[in-house]
Amino acid sequence: MGNRTRPLAGFAAVFAARGAEVGLVSTFALALLALPPLWLALAVPLLAEREEWAFWAAFPGKAARLYRAGAFGVAAAFLPPLLLGAGLAGGVLGLGAGPTLLLFGLLALVALYWAGVAALAAALSPEAPRALGLGLAFWAVLVLLYEPVVVGLAVALADWPLEAPLLAAVLSNPMELARIGLLKTLEVPVLVGPVGYLLDRFLGAWGPALMLLTFGFWIVLFFALAGWIFARRDR
Numbered sequence: 765m766g767n768r769t770r771p772l773a774g775f776a777a778v779f780a781a782r783g784a785e786v787g788l789v790s791t792f793a794l795a796l797l798a799l800p801p802l803w804l805a806l807a808v809p810l811l812a813e814r815e816e817w818a819f820w821a822a823f824p825g826k827a828a829r830l831y832r833a834g835a836f837g838v839a840a841a842f843l844p845p846l847l848l849g850a851g852l853a854g855g856v857l858g859l860g861a862g863p864t865l866l867l868f869g870l871l872a873l874v875a876l877y878w879a880g881v882a883a884l885a886a887a888l889s890p891e892a893p894r895a896l897g898l899g900l901a902f903w904a905v906l907v908l909l910y911e912p913v914v915v916g917l918a919v920a921l922a923d924w925p926l927e928a929p930l931l932a933a934v935l936s937n938p939m940e941l942a943r944i945g946l947l948k949t950l951e952v953p954v955l956v957g958p959v960g961y962l963l964d965r966f967l968g969a970w971g972p973a974l975m976l977l978t979f980g981f982w983i984v985l986f987f988a989l990a991g992w993i994f995a996r997r998d999r
Contacts, residue, residue, distance in 0.1 A: 773855075775790075776791045795871060795874075796942070805896065811831075811838060874942060877979060878899075880983050880987050883986065887994040938978045941978055
């Protein structure tokens with residue numbers, strides 16, 4: 765567990781000189797980039813083990829529910845290291861209890877999201893390396909391609925009524941919603957990027973509430989779809 769708590773404290777130490785609130789936002793942004801591949805690497809092999817598949821599949825009518833329960837168990841295992849890591853990061857940054865708990869809460873939502881991605885990837889493929897590749901490919905799309913594609917569409921089609929498509933694109937990535945929501949909650953005077961500008965333009969004060977709803981939607985969808993696929997796979 766100790767090794768899993770070090771990244772947050774290390775990130776915080778890098779940004780501590782920028783001040784508590786800016787350091788918190790920067791630590792969270794770097795965690796969004798660095799922690800999901802670690803979570804996928806830990807979760808996917810557990811969920812893709814053939815022994816686990818055989819055990820869950822041996823219960824007719826309950827396979828989907830048992831698989832989801834196993835995925836939630838993996839997600840729950842992320843939370844204690846996150847709580848400790850958030851506490852250490854808060855100590856390094858000199859944060860109070862409120863901002864530290866906010867950091868933990870947002871990271872917990874992100875961890876549940878990526879546990880859902882891991883469950884879906886493992887349900888799609890019984891081979892752990894292939895399932896991990898699917899999860900990492902999804903992470904790469906969100907991290908490397910999402911913002912350039914959204915901004916490119918906004919610029920290239922600026923003369924068209926794109927509010928609804930752009931809003932759908934923004935809501936398809938709750939990671940960005942979490943980052944901008946943290947910025948707005950703390951009122952940190954830093955650049956939010958072009959997607960953050962679009963989000964603020966379309967959502968305004970509704971951003972934090974919509975962030976929670978969006979996370980809830982994707983988490984429920986990923987876990988539900990993972991269980992459904994698992995229960996219908998050929999063993």
